[in-house]
Amino acid sequence: MRLMILSLVLLVACPVVSSQTAVMADAGVAARRVRVKDVASVEGIRDNQLVGYGIVVGLRGTGDSTQTVFPLQTLVSALERMGVNLPQNATTASMRTQNMAAVFIAATLPPFARPGNKIDVTVSSAGDARSIEGGLLLMTPLYGPDGQIYAQAQGPLVLGGYSVTANGNTRSLNHPTTGRIPDGAIVERAVPLDLTHMKKLSLLLNDPDFRTASMMADAIRQQVAGTVARAVDSRRIEIEPPSSADIPELLARVESVEIETFPRARVVVNERTGTVVIGGNVRLQPVSILHGGLVVNVISQYQVSQPNALSSGSTQVVQQTTIDAQDKPANRIELKEGATVDDLVANLQQIGATARDIISILQAMKEAQALEAELEVM
Structure with missing residues (x-):
């Protein structure tokens, strides 16, 4: 000791x-000139997180063991949905799942995504699988916080690691139980967001600071003609666009405005x-x-x-x-x-x-x- x-x-x-x-x-203190888009975001324009549960097939004996119950239940449910009727005497104890693994799928739905757009997904093992290398994710619905389906994920996995076991010896690199599928999900439902009905816009600073908020409001008033901007608090700046303003064009001009910031030590x-x-x-x-x-x-x-x-x-x-x-x-x-x-x-x-x-x-x-x-x- x-x-x-x-x-x-x-x-x-x-x-x-x-x-x-x-x-x-x-x-x-030396000031740093940055664009508004680098230190602030527009309120209401945000990402949305999606999650789903599915199975990965095509593994080389590195999937879940029979001691994990829910992969077997998932397999039985998937077979029944596809019209495959199991024999009456078939039990989960007699089924082998070494070539499949139960996984959770996570994805981020970007703002203004429309049906047909593709997004990346991350797949992680939920059971005791040793590796999901070489696996194929079957069609899995991805749900939002409201319980609605916003995307469908499917495709082969791409891993940044591996795990090899032979004669009791194991060699692994990185995390072989987590992989990604680039453009692996297709958006099925869009999050409604109409900028034309927004009479007020709000910018939210990533790092709250009264001085930065005040300087940002002044710069927007000076460089964007006809726009009223004021700092509400250390994080929020309200913008009142003209009645005939094109909101996307206005936001593009606002986000390109350069201001001086004094970051905290x-x-x-x-x-x-x-x-x-x-x-x-x-x-x-x-x-x-x-x-x-x-x-x-x-x-x-x-x-x-x-x-x-x-x-x-x-x-x-x-x-x-x-x-x-x-x-x-x-x-x-x-x-x-x-x-x-x-x-x-x-x-x-x-x-x-x-x-x-x-x-x-x-x-x-x-x-x-x-x-x-x-x-x-x-």
């Missing part, structure tokens, strides 16, 4: 910042994989970091105590425990005023900090208000 205790000591020098200094600092941390992504606009305050560790190793060994010959003793298993503690000296990092993220990363690499150590240091810096960024932990 290995126990590691990390210690962090942060000494922060936080100067008093006036409102004028804050405005000057905000003005010094953000640090993204994935504790599961030890990944740390630090944005370029992250600011650091003067800070001193003392980072050290106490490592405690507890080692347990089992030894067999054998009694002497002709003695009345018995064989016993004795546990031997050894405890070893190592107190590492604390490493110091000092970041002066004006330090950048590159300076922080360079100092952390010099002291040999691991990804886990960097995550702990960033969290402590955020608590000490030395990291001017939004810390997002995935």
